[in-house]
Structure formats: structure tokens, C-alpha cells
Amino acid sequence: METEQKIKRAKLILDNVEEKQPEEDKSKKLLRRIIYSGIISLILIFIIIYTLPMTVLSFKSLIEYATIVAFVIFLFILLFRYFAILVFAYLYINEYTYKNIDGFFPFVSIIVPVYNEEKVVGESVKSLLKLDYSNYEIIIVNDGSTDRTREVAEKLVGFRKSMYGEIKISLINKPNGGKANALNAGIRYSNAEIVLCMDGDSQLSPDSVKLAVRHFTNPEIGAVAGNVKILNRGKLFTDLQALEYIEGLNMVRSAQSFIRLVNIIPGPIGLFRKKALEEAGFYSSDTFAEDADLTLKILSNGWKIYYEPNSISYTEAPVKLHQLLKQRYRWTRGILQSIRKHKKFLLDPTVNFGDTFILWTMAYEALVWPTMNIAVNLFFIVAALAFGFSSLIFFWWGGLALLDLVTALYCVAVEKEELRLVWYSIIYRMFFILIIDVCKAMSTIEEFIGIRMTWGKLERVGSAKT
Amino acid sequence: MELIPILSTIILVATISTFLLAIGAYILYKVRERKGQQVVTPKPSSVQAELITPVGVPARQPAAGGISPQPRFAREQPAQPYRQSVQQPIFVQQQGPRLTSWQQQKITPEYTPQYAAQEERQPLGTSQPRGYRGPSYAAPAQVAQPERKVKFQQYTSEGYIPAKEDKNRGALKWR
Numbered sequence: 163m164e165t166e167q168k169i170k171r172a173k174l175i176l177d178n179v180e181e182k183q184p185e186e187d188k189s190k191k192l193l194r195r196i197i198y199s200g201i202i203s204l205i206l207i208f209i210i211i212y213t214l215p216m217t218v219l220s221f222k223s224l225i226e227y228a229t230i231v232a233f234v235i236f237l238f239i240l241l242f243r244y245f246a247i248l249v250f251a252y253l254y255i256n257e258y259t260y261k262n263i264d265g266f267f268p269f270v271s272i273i274v275p276v277y278n279e280e281k282v283v284g285e286s287v288k289s290l291l292k293l294d295y296s297n298y299e300i301i302i303v304n305d306g307s308t309d310r311t312r313e314v315a316e317k318l319v320g321f322r323k324s325m326y327g328e329i330k331i332s333l334i335n336k337p338n339g340g341k342a343n344a345l346n347a348g349i350r351y352s353n354a355e356i357v358l359c360m361d362g363d364s365q366l367s368p369d370s371v372k373l374a375v376r377h378f379t380n381p382e383i384g385a386v387a388g389n390v391k392i393l394n395r396g397k398l399f400t401d402l403q404a405l406e407y408i409e410g411l412n413m414v415r416s417a418q419s420f421i422r423l424v425n426i427i428p429g430p431i432g433l434f435r436k437k438a439l440e441e442a443g444f445y446s447s448d449t450f451a452e453d454a455d456l457t458l459k460i461l462s463n464g465w466k467i468y469y470e471p472n473s474i475s476y477t478e479a480p481v482k483l484h485q486l487l488k489q490r491y492r493w494t495r496g497i498l499q500s501i502r503k504h505k506k507f508l509l510d511p512t513v514n515f516g517d518t519f520i521l522w523t524m525a526y527e528a529l530v531w532p533t534m535n536i537a538v539n540l541f542f543i544v545a546a547l548a549f550g551f552s553s554l555i556f557f558w559w560g561g562l563a564l565l566d567l568v569t570a571l572y573c574v575a576v577e578k579e580e581l582r583l584v585w586y587s588i589i590y591r592m593f594f595i596l597i598i599d600v601c602k603a604m605s606t607i608e609e610f611i612g613i614r615m616t617w618g619k620l621e622r623v624g625s626a627k628t
Numbered sequence: 629m630e631l632i633p634i635l636s637t638i639i640l641v642a643t644i645s646t647f648l649l650a651i652g653a654y655i656l657y658k659v660r661e662r663k664g665q666q667v668v669t670p671k672p673s674s675v676q677a678e679l680i681t682p683v684g685v686p687a688r689q690p691a692a693g694g695i696s697p698q699p700r701f702a703r704e705q706p707a708q709p710y711r712q713s714v715q716q717p718i719f720v721q722q723q724g725p726r727l728t729s730w731q732q733q734k735i736t737p738e739y740t741p742q743y744a745a746q747e748e749r750q751p752l753g754t755s756q757p758r759g760y761r762g763p764s765y766a767a768p769a770q771v772a773q774p775e776r777k778v779k780f781q782q783y784t785s786e787g788y789i790p791a792k793e794d795k796n797r798g799a800l801k802w803r
């Protein structure tokens with residue numbers, strides 16, 4: 163790749179203005195929130211005080227009774243959610259098996275936004291040159307890196323040998339403006355009808371573009387979400403994340419794909435119809451989950467989104483707990499910001515029912531699920547410590563672990579993944595999910611209070627070699 | 629001792645420890661983040677960027693073989709972006725009035741705008757990729773040859789026809 167290439171340098175002036183919603187007065191918003199929650203709390207307290215003497219319950223038994231009812235509701239929702247996702251995912255896989263469209267190879271621009279990725283950008287581009295696809299170009303967008311990324315990327319510019327000939331690699335060097343801004347720069351420069359957005363540290367599988375692009379033969383499809391897999395496995399922490407991606411994210415995405423309503427196109431691999439991006443107003447940097455926000459914008463414009471399980475992007479997972487918390491903190495707050503941004507669809511199903519449905523599922527996953535999980539765990543701890551019902555927690559964990567084991571086995575079989583990952587499902591919910599849910603709950607509280615947050619950059623170790 | 633109480637105790641201890649670990653880790657994370665907090669600066673309306681792109685055409689055209697049968701798309705034009713769309717960068721020799729949201733200025737001596745006229749301007753959303761000919765997987769379209777000027781023409785009931793053609797027609801008549 164070190165062949166000398168004749169290159170041309172030119173200066174660009176990039177429009178930095180994004181489509182933004184009018185900002186509300188924060189103090190007014192907070193006051194309104196306090197008033198609403200206060201009124202609801204007062205009504206509930208009034209109902210309890212008024213109706214309690216009519217029952218045989220004391221105040222203490224009311225709390226016990228309410229906890230048990232909440233626990234049963236949680237159990238019901240948990241099982242319903244699990245089986246609904248499993249059934250839809252099964253239907254999707256069944257439908258996918260019989261689908262085979264061939265002979266459609268439109269021009270694709272692959273946008274690689276990089277920020278301090280000197281260790282991994284070379285490997286990423288190398289993986290792109292191994293793609294089993296002939297008609298594409300690579301646009302690297304250096305988002306004001308402070309390390310040697312610029313020099314490394316400049317060496318990659320030129321016509322590089324690929325599987326079917328030579329592929330053009332261009333580079334845009336711009337001041338730091340965030341991932342959304344960098345992706346927008348690349349998308350706007352691109353001349354292709356289909357754009358593939360990825361992360362600078364991700365590596366695509368050779369078939370990823372070929373298999374994803376075929377879904378665009380359907381004019382209703384505005385985007386195709388790829389399958390993200392963990393590259394740096396071998397440690398307990400990264401293996402648990404690998405299982406989470408397979409069981410927690412990909413299975414849900416498969417289920418959503420059956421109704422063509424994937425709610426998040428993952429950052430490491432997403433293919434978009436340029437027209438859908440233009441209609442959505444490109445990426446916005448007003449949320450911390452620009453991929454979730456863009457997906458919701460595309461869905462709200464009536465486009466359908468499909469999931470292609472064989473378009474694989476390998477990415478590095480956080481190896482330390484604080485890095486993982488940073489990532490999940492950003493995801494949770496970003497998703498909540500996206501939901502709030504699209505609240506008109508959340509409250510009015512007549513505008514776009516699909517969007518409303520998907521927003522409610524997102525709100526459930528981000529708000530209800532972690533809260534309930536934490537509450538149930540606390541309930542069992544209190545039941546064991548205060549009342550001596552310690553066997554309850556065993557049966558609870560046993561039941562959940564069995565459910566997770568069966569689901570993990572199914573997901574691993576469907577994705578042809580490593581079988582050893584299945585065993586992690588035994589500690590998956592007890593250890594991993596609880597940590598994630600505590601982080602989610604804390605992030606949710608911070609988001610509602612309105613604590614300011616900044617983007618965090620995950621340190622890449624460059625272990626990702628093809 | 630029975631197995632269930634032992635397992636229950638293990639799970640209980642593990643759950644409480646995980647809770648404490650999660651809360652502790654979260655607090656530590658917040659402390660760590662607060663140290664490295666950055667000042668948010670207002671964004672300018674436009675930023676200057678640099679484009680680095682290869683010149684000319686690829687030395688080797690797509691090969692005839694491959695892993696799967698795919699169409700070959702020849703790159704005949706210099707691959708330079710030149711688009712009319714509001715969202716696309718426009719290459720100009722000198723900075724003029726703000727016509728689009730993206731503009732480009734000539735700054736480097738090696739930069740020549742000759743490629744500007746080589747690519748056809750297309751409306752947004754209908755743009756064809758560089759080196760892409762016609763609908764996908766179709767054979768490359770024939771480049772239209774400039775029409776040869778015919779010096780002599782003859783007026784007939786079918787309009788003007790080249791004189792040469794008329795001569796041939798005459799030959800047929802004589803037979």
C-alpha cells in the first residue's frame with residue numbers, strides 16, 4: 163500500500179450549520195416537569211389514602227402487596243418480551259433464508275470518519291480493500307485528529323488494489339466537529355446513491371457490502387443495518403460483550419427487521435440511500451446517539467429499514483469497566499435525547515404508527531426495563547436479608563439463567579458463532595446486565611436532571627488485526 | 629447442608645457485590661470524567677477543510693476474474709467531484725458569491741480546475757457515480773460520436789438526405 167501516488171490537494175469550505183429544533187427555555191421546562199410529576203404524585207397519594215381504609219390492608223402490607231404485584235408484572239413483561247422477540251426473530255430468519263436477489267451492484271461510497279485512530283485506520287482500510295464488491299470508493303474523513311492519523315491517512319490516499327481492480331481512496335482533513343459532522347462531510351462529498359457509514363476502528367467482512375446492497379432493490383428501503391461483532395475476544399469482559407451483541411442487540415434487530423422497523427442503525431456499519439439521508443437532514447450532533455437519531459428521522463419520513471445479519475463489522479469493545487460505563491452512559495443519554503427529540507411521534511400514533519411503536523419500545527428498553535430489573539434485584543435482596551426468603555433469589559436467577567441459556571444457544575446457532583459464548587449466559591444477567599442497568603438508571607436520572615455531558619473518546623489499543 | 633441454601637447465599641452475595649461494584653464504578657467514572665471536562669465552544673457556521681484525492685485514472689482497470697460474477701465499471705473520467713447539488717462541494721477558481729452551502733477555493737498551485745467541466749452536472753438524488761455507466765450492471769454505454777458534416781444534401785419527399793445515399797439509390801434503380 164506504500165506505492166507513490168499522484169495526489170491533488172484542494173481546499174473545501176464546509177457548511178457547519180445543522181438542522182436544529184428550536185431550543186426551549188430550560189428553567190420553564192424544569193418547572194413544567196416538576197408541576198406535572200407533582201400533580202401525578204398527589205393524585206396517586208390521594209387515591210391510596212382514600213381507598214386504603216376500604217380494604218383489609220395495613221400500610222405495611224400495602225407495600226408488600228404492591229411489591230409482589232410489581233414483581234409479577236415484571237415477570238410477565240419479561241417473558242412476553244423474550245418470546246415476542248424470539249418469535250419475530252425466528253420469522254425473520256425464516257424469511258431471510260429464502261431470499262436471494264442477485265445482479266444489482268450500484269456505486270457505493272464508504273465513509274470512514276477517524277479521530278485519533280492512527281493505530282487502527284490502516285487495518286480498517288485494508289479490510290475495505292478486501293471487499294467482494296467492485297463498484298465503490300473510500301472516503302476517509304479526518305476529524306481534526308491530534309495524533310498521527312492525518313499522516314497515516316494521507317499515505318492511504320490514491321488508487322489502491324482491491325479484489326476487482328483499483329479503488330479510489332480520498333481524504334478530507336477537517337477541524338474537529340464530532341462524528342456526526344465528519345460523517346456529514348463525507349456524505350456530502352460523495353456522489354453515490356448509496357452510502358456506507360462506519361467507524362474508523364471497524365473492519366468489514368468481505369461480503370458485507372454485496373449482501374447489504376441487494377436490499378436496496380426494494381424502493382421502500384431507506385437504510386440497511388449491519389451486524390456488529392466484537393473483535394477483541396478472549397477476556398471475560400469482552401466475551402460477555404460479544405454475547406450481549408449476539409443475544410441482546412442482534413436478536414432484537416432481527417425481530418425488528420421482520421417488520422422493517424430497525425430502531426438503531428449501528429455506527430460501525432450502516433448503509434443508507436442518499437435520498438433518505440437528504441430527506442432526514444443528514445446526521446445531527448444535538449444528541450449523543452447520532453445513529454439512533456438519524457434512524458428515527460429516516461423512519462419518521464416513511465422509509466423502511468432492514469437488517470442484514472451477514473454484513474458484518476468487527477469492532478473493538480471496551481476492555482475496562484470505566485470505558486464500558488462511558489460507552490453505555492453515552493448510549494443511554496443519547497437514546498433518551500433522541501426519544502425526546504421525536505416525542506411528537508411518541509405521543510401521536512396517527513402521524514406514523516411504525517415510528518410511534520418503535521419509540522415506545524425504545525422508551526421501554528431505556529427507562530422501564532433497567533428500573534424494573536434493579537427494583538426486582540433489590541426486592542430479592544430485601545426479602546432474603548430482612549425476611550429470610552433467600553431461596554427466592556436462587557429460583558429467580560435460576561429461571562432467568564435458563565431462559566438466557568436457551569436464547570443464547572438459539573442466537574449462537576443462528577449466527578454460527580462460537581459455542582463457548584453460550585456458557586457466559588449463566589453469569590450474564592447476574593453480573594453484566596446488572597452493572598449495565600445501574601449505569602443506565604444513573605444516566606437516566608442525570609439526563610432528567612439535565613447534567614451536561616461531553617463526548618468521550620474510547621482509547622483504542624489497536625489489537626484489531628485482520 | 630443442602631445445595632439450594634448454599635447457592636442462594638452465593639447468588640445473594642454476588643448480587644449485592646455487583647450492585648456495590650456498579651455504583652462504585654459509576655461514581656469513580658463520574659469523578660474521572662469531571663477532571664477531563666472540556667469547555668464547549670460555539671460552532672462556526674462554516675469550517676475550512678482540505679481535500680486530498682488521487683489524480684487521473686487507475687493504472688489497472690478492474691480485472692476480468694473474481695470471486696463472484698460482478699459487473700465491471702471502467703473509470704474513464706478523472707474521478708473528481710463536481711456536483712450541482714446544494715449539499716455538494718463546488719470547485720471554483722476563485723471565491724465568488726455564496727452560491728451553495730459548500731464551496732471550494734483555489735489555493736494550491738498544482739490545483740487546476742480543468743476537471744470541472746468533465747463531469748456532467750446532475751440534479752440531487754439522480755447523480756450517477758463516477759465511472760458508472762447507465763443503469764446498474766448494464767454494459768457501458770457508447771460514447772456519442774460527433775456527427776460528421778455532410779457537404780451535399782438532396783431534398784426528397786422524405787426531407788434532406790445525403791447525396792451519397794441518393795447515388796446508391798440511383799444504382800439500385802439502374803439494375
